[in-house]
Each structure stands twice: as structure tokens, then as C-alpha cells.
Amino acid sequence: MERIPILKLGAFLLVTIQIDLYDRLALDLEEDLVAMVEKTSVKGVLIDISAVGIVDSFMGKILGNIGSMCKLLDAETVVVGMQPAVAITLVELGLPLKGVYTALNVDKGMELLRSKIEIEDIVEADDDDDTSLN
Amino acid sequence: MILPLTKDTIQVYREQDVVPFRGRVKEYAVKIKMGLVGQTKLITAASEIVRNMLKYANGGETTIEIVSRGRDNGIRLTFDDKGPGIADIPLAMKDGFSTGRSLGLGLPGTKRLVSEFDIKSEPGSGTTVTIIMWING
Amino acid sequence: MAHTLNNKKSEILELWMKNQLADSGLRDDLISNKDLRVQSEELVNALITNLNDNNINNSESPDFDKVTELLGGISISRARQGFSPRETGNFILTLKEALLEILRQEPSDVNVLFEESLKLSRLLDNFTILTFETFIKGREEVILRQTDEITDISTPVIKVWDGILAMPIIGTLDSARTQVVMENLLQKIVETGSSIAILDISGVPAVDSLVAQHLLKAVSATRLMGADCIISGIRPEIAQTIVHLGIDLSQIITKASLAGALQYAFKSLRLEVKRSALEVKGITNLQ
Structure with a gap:
């Protein structure tokens, strides 16, 4: 059965979606990814959609769900490489893509994740005397 | 005057039919040299409607046509189902409304994506949605 | 009638050229007399050769495809060169005059002459309309192209x-x-x-x-x-x-x-x- 591979890349997980997602495949990805985050206890997930030509509300919902679920497991999700045509379509459709960060490419996505995790570390270290940052 | 030039009919009754259907729509859009953004909007719109059709009416029949109006060419998609129908179309066309547990941006969102959008429904006997995407808007 | 005109092809051309050159609105700045003559000769040939007593009432007959094509080409190129619509229309209207003049020189009954002139007029009027239509289309294309260009230049990144x-x-x-x-x-x-x-x-x-x-x-x-x-x-x-x-x-x-x-x-x-x-x-x- 077809499944989308999830790679562990240092402190992050990387998923590259190269094919049109039909519903079953997307739901499997959601399940696999969440299980993997729990198992590896990574702090960040990168989903590369640069090869994806269509994001409809179903797939947008899956991406949002993944983001929210990962957040519950203390990991941030970054969707990277969205094509201009896809971005324009999503805006017109009115899909805000909540719960995930976005970045131009994998490199920038990793940079973003690192800065998010750094901030969290700082916040945790300062937790006793400064709660206003939260 | 809208003239149909070619006609292709595809049955969509299972979730696995969605991706091949989108592929076929793309083929036709490429054939008439529609821009990439236009293609993406059209296919996304088609995808939304087909999913609705699968969810509420267990699928139906779709028609892909290349149409022309004066100097402009476009793609017309018709989605015909024999489902329960929609009782209150104006309500269904309102942003944020949904009877299923989706995001509720299906129909109005889809309408914003395409050049022309038409919906006809008879409660109890089915729904027909027609969309057109012109190359030059 | 078609036969008569066919025999007098060169006379028609000469008369038409004379009319065109005598016209005060002649745009020798936009088109040389030589080019004008080539265009005129082509058109006269295409028209007279394909004209017969059957198709004279039908400007859309396939016999006139060559004429239509020539006229279309001339109108579009004139629209681009900057001819005014009047100047472009005059091109074909002066041909009508030349044709009618030639018909008048033929000895024939007044009623017949009237009938024939009317038919010929109608045909040439249709061609004039066609010329205008194509002329406007040519202009529209120029406008469309410019609109595209403006959109392109006006959004630099x-x-x-x-x-x-x-x-x-x-x-x-x-x-x-x-x-x-x-x-x-x-x-x-x-x-x-x-x-x-x-x-x-x-x-x-x-x-x-x-x-x-x-x-x-x-x-x-x-x-x-x-x-x-x-x-x-x-x-x-x-x-x-x-x-x-x-x-x-x-x-x-x-x-x-x-x-x-x-x-x-x-x-x-x-x-x-x-x-x-x-x-x-x-x-x-x-x-």
C-alpha cells in the first residue's frame, strides 16, 4: 500500500509530498506523522509541498490538523514551498491554513523552526521571573 | 452565446475517482492554454464540488466541456447527482455554513474561484452544479 | 455584365488608379504609389476573375474568399500603418465608382444598367462594410496589445x-x-x-x-x-x-x-x- 515517507533530519521530521493526495493517503500521513512525532520526540515538523499543484479545503484541513496535533505533542509544524498559484487559490477560497507556520523553502523552514525552539527555550529558562513573554 | 466544442463524461462514485478526475480537468485546461493560476483555481473548485457530491450524494456524473464565447475559450464542468438535494440554496451559499463537519467554505469559496457558477437543486431528486472558467476571465 | 467587366479589367484598374491618385486625401506619405498599384491590381484581379452573374448577389459566396482575404489583409495593415477609417473606406468606394463608370460606358438599356449598377453597388457596399469591420478589429488588436504591455510594464518587481x-x-x-x-x-x-x-x-x-x-x-x-x-x-x-x-x-x-x-x-x-x-x-x- 502506498504511503508517504517521513524522514528524520536531525532534530526535525521532513515530509515531502510528491503526489496528488487522495483522501486515504492524506489521513494515513496524518496518523503516521503524529505517531512519529511521539516516538522521536522531535520539536519540529517540515512538510514540503513544493511539488503539490492543488490544495483544496480537505487537504488544507489535514495540514491544519497535523499542525494542531503536533502542537499538542510539543512540536511546531512548518509548511514549506507552497506554489504561488496554490497560495492565490487558497486566499480566494478563504482557507486561512491555521495552526501551521509557512516558509519559502526547507532551509528557511528549518531556520524558522530553530528560532521558534530557541525562543521557547529562553521562555522556559526565564519562566520563574518573567511570564509576560507567554 | 456559449458554444460547446468537446464533451467528456466521467463517473465519480468513489474517493479514488477524485484524483483521476482532477487529472482529466487539468488535461483539458492545458489543452486550451489556460494560465497556471486559472488551472489551479478551476481544479481546486472542481475538487471541492466533487467532494461535496461524494459526501452528500454518494457521487454522481461529471461532464467536462471545452466551450467558446466570441474570442474567449473556457472549460465548463457540470456535476450532476441524484442525492437528497439542497433545500435552501441561498443559505448553502453563505460563507461559513455547513451541514457536514467540514470547514463550511465549500460552495461560496468555490464560487469565488471560477468565472461563472450556477447551482440548481430539487430536494429529493438531486443537485446540478455548473461552473465555467474562461481563459481571459 | 461579368463578362463585360472581365474584358475591361485593365481599363478598370487604370480608372481606379486615376481616381485614387486624384483624390486630395491620398496618403502618399503612408503608402507609395507603387505599393498602392500592386494592392489595387491584386484586388481588381481577384474581384473581376471570380465575379459571375450568379454570385453578384451574394458577397459571402466562397468565390469571393480571395477578395475577402485580400481586403482583410489590406484593412489590418492600414489600421496598423495609421490610415483613418475614411481613407481605408475610400479605397474600396473609389473602386465602386470606377466599376460603375465602366458599366455606364457600355451601350445598354437604362433599366438594365440600373439593375446592374444596383447589384454591383450592393456587392461593393458589403465589401466596404467588411473593410470597416476588419479595420476596427485591427485597431482593437492594437489596443489589446497595448493593454497587455501596460499591465506588464506597470508592475515591475x-x-x-x-x-x-x-x-x-x-x-x-x-x-x-x-x-x-x-x-x-x-x-x-x-x-x-x-x-x-x-x-x-x-x-x-x-x-x-x-x-x-x-x-x-x-x-x-x-x-x-x-x-x-x-x-x-x-x-x-x-x-x-x-x-x-x-x-x-x-x-x-x-x-x-x-x-x-x-x-x-x-x-x-x-x-x-x-x-x-x-x-x-x-x-x-x-x-
């Missing part, structure tokens, strides 16, 4: 710094234009890997709720791709309109000037612009 793009928008922002602006900008963001885009609207005459909505869409699309978008060049009167119309732009970063936007962009990329040490020393020396 400038790379102002590594990772920073700027796009000055000049002119009214409608939905078709926004589409082009957005596509260009997003494409350029992907190509250059820029994380900040500045949309400068100093050149946009008015911002109403529709334009604001378009701007918001552009910003949202940029964000979805993982870049940030700043709107700059908001003039005081535009700020007033925005507030009076109750448009909420609080979700986007807005700056009064391009300089302000650039400063913000530098800051968020953690870049600093400093006066060089040498110059600072120079200034202190002067004091």
Missing part, C-alpha cells in the same frame, strides 16, 4: 536587497490588475527566495474597500508562501479614507514611505545600515 523585494504599483488597482500584481510578486518571491516583499502604493490614486480587499489578498497569499508583505506609500488622504470607510488593515504592516518599509525590512532581517567610519571621522575633523 525590484530586488532592493538580498531577501527584500519591492513592487511599486502605479495606477488604479482593479481585480484583473491585482491578479497580475500578485502573480508577478509571488513568482519573484519563489525565484529569489526573498522573505520580505514591499508593496508601494504611492502611485495608486485611490483606495476604496475593494482595493483594500485586493491588497489584503496579496498580503495573505504572500504569507501563505512563507514570506512577509509590507504595504508602503500610504498618503495622509489615503489613511483618512481607509479609516472613514471602516477598512481594517490592522492585520498588515503598513508604512508611510518606502524608506520606512525598507528600514523595517532591514530590522527584521537583522541588518544594519551605518554611516562608514571614515565619513564619521571626516565630519568630526570638519568640526
Whole structure:
């Protein structure tokens, strides 16, 4: 059965979606990814959609769900490489893509994740005397 | 005057039919040299409607046509189902409304994506949605 | 009649040329007499050779395909060369006169002559209409091409710094234009890997709720791709309109000037612009 591979890349997980997602495949990805985050206890997930030509509300919902679920497991999700045509379509459709960060490419996505995790570390270290940052 | 030039009919009754259907729509859009953004909007719109059709009416029949109006060419998609129908179309066309547990941006969102959008429904006997995407808007 | 005209082909051409050259509106600045003669001869040949007593009543008969094609080509090229519609129309109307003149020289019954003139007139009038139609189409094409060109030139994307793009928008922002602006900008963001885009609207005459909505869409699309978008060049009167119309732009970063936007962009990329040490020393020396 077809499944989308999830790679562990240092402190992050990387998923590259190269094919049109039909519903079953997307739901499997959601399940696999969440299980993997729990198992590896990574702090960040990168989903590369640069090869994806269509994001409809179903797939947008899956991406949002993944983001929210990962957040519950203390990991941030970054969707990277969205094509201009896809971005324009999503805006017109009115899909805000909540719960995930976005970045131009994998490199920038990793940079973003690192800065998010750094901030969290700082916040945790300062937790006793400064709660206003939260 | 809208003239149909070619006609292709595809049955969509299972979730696995969605991706091949989108592929076929793309083929036709490429054939008439529609821009990439236009293609993406059209296919996304088609995808939304087909999913609705699968969810509420267990699928139906779709028609892909290349149409022309004066100097402009476009793609017309018709989605015909024999489902329960929609009782209150104006309500269904309102942003944020949904009877299923989706995001509720299906129909109005889809309408914003395409050049022309038409919906006809008879409660109890089915729904027909027609969309057109012109190359030059 | 067709037979008569066929025999007198060269006479018709001569007469027509004479009429055209005698016309005070002759545009020898746009077309040489030689070229005009070539065009005229081709048309006379195509018309007279294909004309017979059956098709004279039907300007749409396939026999006239050659004539139609020639006329179309002439009209379009004249539209592009800058002939006026009157000048282009006169080209074919003077041919009608020449043809009628030749018919008149033939000895025949008045009634017959009238009938024939009427038929010939009708045919040539149809060709005149065709000429105008094609002429206008030619002009329309010029306009369409110019519109495309304007849309293209009026939305340049400038790379102002590594990772920073700027796009000055000049002119009214409608939905078709926004589409082009957005596509260009997003494409350029992907190509250059820029994380900040500045949309400068100093050149946009008015911002109403529709334009604001378009701007918001552009910003949202940029964000979805993982870049940030700043709107700059908001003039005081535009700020007033925005507030009076109750448009909420609080979700986007807005700056009064391009300089302000650039400063913000530098800051968020953690870049600093400093006066060089040498110059600072120079200034202190002067004091």
C-alpha cells in the first residue's frame, strides 16, 4: 500500500509530498506523522509541498490538523514551498491554513523552526521571573 | 452565446475517482492554454464540488466541456447527482455554513474561484452544479 | 455584365488608379504609389476573375474568399500603418465608382444598367462594410496589445536587497490588475527566495474597500508562501479614507514611505545600515 515517507533530519521530521493526495493517503500521513512525532520526540515538523499543484479545503484541513496535533505533542509544524498559484487559490477560497507556520523553502523552514525552539527555550529558562513573554 | 466544442463524461462514485478526475480537468485546461493560476483555481473548485457530491450524494456524473464565447475559450464542468438535494440554496451559499463537519467554505469559496457558477437543486431528486472558467476571465 | 467587366479589367484598374491618385486625401506619405498599384491590381484581379452573374448577389459566396482575404489583409495593415477609417473606406468606394463608370460606358438599356449598377453597388457596399469591420478589429488588436504591455510594464518587481523585494504599483488597482500584481510578486518571491516583499502604493490614486480587499489578498497569499508583505506609500488622504470607510488593515504592516518599509525590512532581517567610519571621522575633523 502506498504511503508517504517521513524522514528524520536531525532534530526535525521532513515530509515531502510528491503526489496528488487522495483522501486515504492524506489521513494515513496524518496518523503516521503524529505517531512519529511521539516516538522521536522531535520539536519540529517540515512538510514540503513544493511539488503539490492543488490544495483544496480537505487537504488544507489535514495540514491544519497535523499542525494542531503536533502542537499538542510539543512540536511546531512548518509548511514549506507552497506554489504561488496554490497560495492565490487558497486566499480566494478563504482557507486561512491555521495552526501551521509557512516558509519559502526547507532551509528557511528549518531556520524558522530553530528560532521558534530557541525562543521557547529562553521562555522556559526565564519562566520563574518573567511570564509576560507567554 | 456559449458554444460547446468537446464533451467528456466521467463517473465519480468513489474517493479514488477524485484524483483521476482532477487529472482529466487539468488535461483539458492545458489543452486550451489556460494560465497556471486559472488551472489551479478551476481544479481546486472542481475538487471541492466533487467532494461535496461524494459526501452528500454518494457521487454522481461529471461532464467536462471545452466551450467558446466570441474570442474567449473556457472549460465548463457540470456535476450532476441524484442525492437528497439542497433545500435552501441561498443559505448553502453563505460563507461559513455547513451541514457536514467540514470547514463550511465549500460552495461560496468555490464560487469565488471560477468565472461563472450556477447551482440548481430539487430536494429529493438531486443537485446540478455548473461552473465555467474562461481563459481571459 | 461579368463578362463585360472581365474584358475591361485593365481599363478598370487604370480608372481606379486615376481616381485614387486624384483624390486630395491620398496618403502618399503612408503608402507609395507603387505599393498602392500592386494592392489595387491584386484586388481588381481577384474581384473581376471570380465575379459571375450568379454570385453578384451574394458577397459571402466562397468565390469571393480571395477578395475577402485580400481586403482583410489590406484593412489590418492600414489600421496598423495609421490610415483613418475614411481613407481605408475610400479605397474600396473609389473602386465602386470606377466599376460603375465602366458599366455606364457600355451601350445598354437604362433599366438594365440600373439593375446592374444596383447589384454591383450592393456587392461593393458589403465589401466596404467588411473593410470597416476588419479595420476596427485591427485597431482593437492594437489596443489589446497595448493593454497587455501596460499591465506588464506597470508592475515591475525590484530586488532592493538580498531577501527584500519591492513592487511599486502605479495606477488604479482593479481585480484583473491585482491578479497580475500578485502573480508577478509571488513568482519573484519563489525565484529569489526573498522573505520580505514591499508593496508601494504611492502611485495608486485611490483606495476604496475593494482595493483594500485586493491588497489584503496579496498580503495573505504572500504569507501563505512563507514570506512577509509590507504595504508602503500610504498618503495622509489615503489613511483618512481607509479609516472613514471602516477598512481594517490592522492585520498588515503598513508604512508611510518606502524608506520606512525598507528600514523595517532591514530590522527584521537583522541588518544594519551605518554611516562608514571614515565619513564619521571626516565630519568630526570638519568640526
